[in-house]
Amino acid sequence: MKIGIIGLGFVGLSLTSVLASKGFNVIGIDVDEEKCRKISNGNSPFFEPDLEKTLKNGLKKRLEIENDFSLVQDCDLIFVTVGTPQNRTGAIDLSNIKKVMESLGKNIQNTKKQHTILVKSTVVPGTMKDTILPILEKNSKKKAGKDFGLISNPEFLQESTAIKDTKFPHAIVLGGYRTKFMKKIEKFFVKLHPNTPIIITNHQTAEMIKYANNSFLATKISFINQLSNICQKIPGANVDDIAKTIGLDPRIGKLFLNAGPGYGGSCLPKDMKALINFAKITGTKPTLLNAVEDVNTKQLEQIINITKQRLGDITDKKISILGTAFKPNTDDVRDSIAIELIKRFLKKNAIITIHDPRAINNTRNIFGEKINYAKSITDALSKSHCVIIMTQWKQYEKLSSTKFNGMKRKIVIDCRRMLVGKKLDVDYFAIGVGKKN
């Protein structure tokens, strides 16, 4: 059996590498020639723990990386993992996926193989039936369900644990008609992940599951962020003890209850917007979803206000930002709250220095010479008026009083509560912790 994977981003490249490392005959396809060359040489275009190791392992076996789309003709299973970015209205932009489907349709037109196409890209309910299926049928002159299989297969992996999540998913969702293709794919997944629950449903439910998942996670984060704002007003209260305790209730669960600067990244903010937009189209008022977004947006305002309260006028003040990646163990800065914060500070003419163990290059691509890039935490703090911890990189946990000695004013704003409980000779403020004085 040959497996084709179209689109080598986080989801596609992780899947390509994991399947190839398990010995499957895999071909990874991407339009970007340079990216393909890099991957073929065993280098990942982005930082993701264990990805390169898994990729290199796969390359030793039966993995090919190409930018020739016609190679899908030989593939029995074709995973589509191209991005569905956000457009200006908040809806998803389907242009990439439409192009892929057109080309896929044309390429499978004259083959004798009974291909099964699995769509992992995040799309709003109805997209498979109303957009993807007609494009495929028109361009292939074949019938879905009879000549080829078409299955929605949403993905739940997280960046920074993408390889682990691909190897051990918590659930597999297969959306589509119960055809011979569905039976074959179910068997494939049972063999691949024997202990993972498989949910077989229709296309539109599978599509909705993905949005339900991400919007619920966003809701948990906004919930705890809202609570953290209340805690800040209660001297001595700490939101983490509250999260830890409610997390012990199995009906709540302990994960995704870390208060912080708000959710960022390329998925949660985009999916929330798309779901809100979609709800409106269906005539449903997305009251809760709007509130979740609103709390998220206001977290950023809060950090700005706290900085102003402690620092006064921020014009010409040197502000150090520790962490620009949207979370630790990634170099991804897409929709990172830290990036938004820097943009807002720059508008007020603050002087920004950043430190991040992985994301300096991606941050430089956004700001160029407008900000300073420190090689070490000490450099970042030197002569600074205020430091803001934005990403919970492990190394920031070790910060002690002496590290802050080089600062002009020792104002520390800890958006991840990494230094709570430490004896620090600084003006310390942590999001979600009520000041005692």
Ligand code: UGA
């Ligand atoms: C998210 C989902 O968690 C994945 O299940 C999903 O597959 C993926 O989107 C996707 O749709 O592709 P990811 O974007 O990698 O994964 O990042 P998360 O780990 O969900 O974190 C998102 C943001 O929430 C980060 O800014 C993080 O700092 C923040 N967060 C997360 C918190 O502020 N508190 C928490 O307790 C957890």
